[in-house]
Amino acid sequence: MNPCEQPLHVLHQMRTTGEISTEEIAKSVLARIQQAEPKLHAYLAMTDEKTVLENARKADKKRTSGEVVHPLEGMPITLKDIFCTQGMETTCGSKMLKGFVPPYDATVVEKLKHQGLNLTGKTNMDEFAMGSSTENSAYGPTKNPWDTSRVPGGSSGGTAAAVAAGMALAGLGTDTGGSIRQPASFTSLVGLKPTYGRVSRYGMIAFASSLDQGGVLTRDAEDAALLLGAIAGHDPRDSTSADRPVPDYTQALQGDLKGVRLGLVKQFQGAGLDKEVEDHFQANLNELQGLGAEVVEVSLPALEYALAVYYILAPSEASSNLGRFDGIRYGLRSKHAEDLSQVYQKSREEGFGPEVKRRIMLGTFALSAGYYDAYYNKALNVRRMLSADFNRAFQQVSMIVCPTSPVPPFKLGERLSDPLQMYLVDSYTLPVNLAGLPGMSIPGGFTKGGLPLGLQFIAPAFQEEKLLQAAHGFQQVTDYHLRRPVM
Numbered sequence: 001m002n003p004c005e006q007p008l009h010v011l012h013q014m015r016t017t018g019e020i021s022t023e024e025i026a027k028s029v030l031a032r033i034q035q036a037e038p039k040l041h042a043y044l045a046m047t048d049e050k051t052v053l054e055n056a057r058k059a060d061k062k063r064t065s066g067e068v069v070h071p072l073e074g075m076p077i078t079l080k081d082i083f084c085t086q087g088m089e090t091t092c093g094s095k096m097l098k099g100f101v102p103p104y105d106a107t108v109v110e111k112l113k114h115q116g117l118n119l120t121g122k123t124n125m126d127e128f129a130m131g132s133s134t135e136n137s138a139y140g141p142t143k144n145p146w147d148t149s150r151v152p153g154g155s156s157g158g159t160a161a162a163v164a165a166g167m168a169l170a171g172l173g174t175d176t177g178g179s180i181r182q183p184a185s186f187t188s189l190v191g192l193k194p195t196y197g198r199v200s201r202y203g204m205i206a207f208a209s210s211l212d213q214g215g216v217l218t219r220d221a222e223d224a225a226l227l228l229g230a231i232a233g234h235d236p237r238d239s240t241s242a243d244r245p246v247p248d249y250t251q252a253l254q255g256d257l258k259g260v261r262l263g264l265v266k267q268f269q270g271a272g273l274d275k276e277v278e279d280h281f282q283a284n285l286n287e288l289q290g291l292g293a294e295v296v297e298v299s300l301p302a303l304e305y306a307l308a309v310y311y312i313l314a315p316s317e318a319s320s321n322l323g324r325f326d327g328i329r330y331g332l333r334s335k336h337a338e339d340l341s342q343v344y345q346k347s348r349e350e351g352f353g354p355e356v357k358r359r360i361m362l363g364t365f366a367l368s369a370g371y372y373d374a375y376y377n378k379a380l381n382v383r384r385m386l387s388a389d390f391n392r393a394f395q396q397v398s399m400i401v402c403p404t405s406p407v408p409p410f411k412l413g414e415r416l417s418d419p420l421q422m423y424l425v426d427s428y429t430l431p432v433n434l435a436g437l438p439g440m441s442i443p444g445g446f447t448k449g450g451l452p453l454g455l456q457f458i459a460p461a462f463q464e465e466k467l468l469q470a471a472h473g474f475q476q477v478t479d480y481h482l483r484r485p486v487m
């Protein structure tokens, strides 16, 4: 296998024994970018090759001089273009932020730099993370490396496509309603959305602040544990970040699923589920039972309202968060304005794409006087009911298991004209964000046509270790995570 297609922890092992150098790893990734990027359009901005190679050589020098090298050090990693990077353009997939060069790093970027980050570039995404296909990017869609006529999922589709294709070894994404897990499922990667508050949101451009959470896209559970450990932790600059110690997640990569009780959600069954996804999920359940897991049915009665609740709360928060893009403070300013109010109006008219405008209108409506109680407040109440449902379920089971997406990767353009069809793709992921829980998608297999399918685990708050343990256990008896798209 080409080095650019190997998991990061495997490559780290190899460089520790001198079998490969970090420079060779970086060269392999750079060559793959040359080859695959024109076909996939996963990147919005690239680090120049010289810098990537220099960063790699730095790690090699450290090793040969006998110093300890962190597993992530010098390894080519990518970031969704939602994370602020000092001195490097950060557009959030929007024309509104074209040319915006942040004067500071997001906390997660700072933390990765501390471990010797070797950034390949910034990856494509749905504008302001609103979408499930990366087609809402103002800079053109990204294609799925498994089938370039299909979407890689979204909104972190650029990161997913880059990692799946070997154009980076791993990457960071964000997940407000599924944007890490769903693209992971569409590209056969591991995607871990941590508990709300586990990872700092400072410097992560806000979409819906009570739902947004940064996380990782990797080739396997080991890499997810490594990367999560590097970015998790309390941050005084994000008041919602949790002040709890960060466990050594790599320690969770052991044990098995013997006797572990997994919840099968009654309300998820059937709900818009594609037949092949459903059959395959059954096969996954058998695999889990073969590992000794016990499958029990649980009920989440409020689940039927989750999609509606999400599409009130997320747009409401977005309409408020995106108020800061006024043509004055950041990025784009219309050249056609004749007075101040036209600066606001025309900059927003020209800077935002159709989906972002739709969300701002929905949110502004839900928050307006007279409708606030009927929509926003009611949605908050149902959100609390859903959390209570999850808590009750976790008294019976250790984790919940379900498909990540109700459908396999779909064709480019297929769902663009009907927003509801696009929103429905998140039915199995967004309840997790509403309840603030950690969720993880792992490679669960392939359709008959060779399209990736994801298997999702959901755990109680701050129990990411359970997810990693389940993923690791599943990897012991399956080889889905070892397959790569033909590039």
Ligand code: GLN
Binding pocket: 129, 130, 131, 132, 154, 155, 174, 175, 176, 177, 178, 179, 180, 207, 314, 426
């Ligand atoms: N697809 C969902 C949305 O459009 C979730 C996006 C996300 O998680 N950032 O809102």
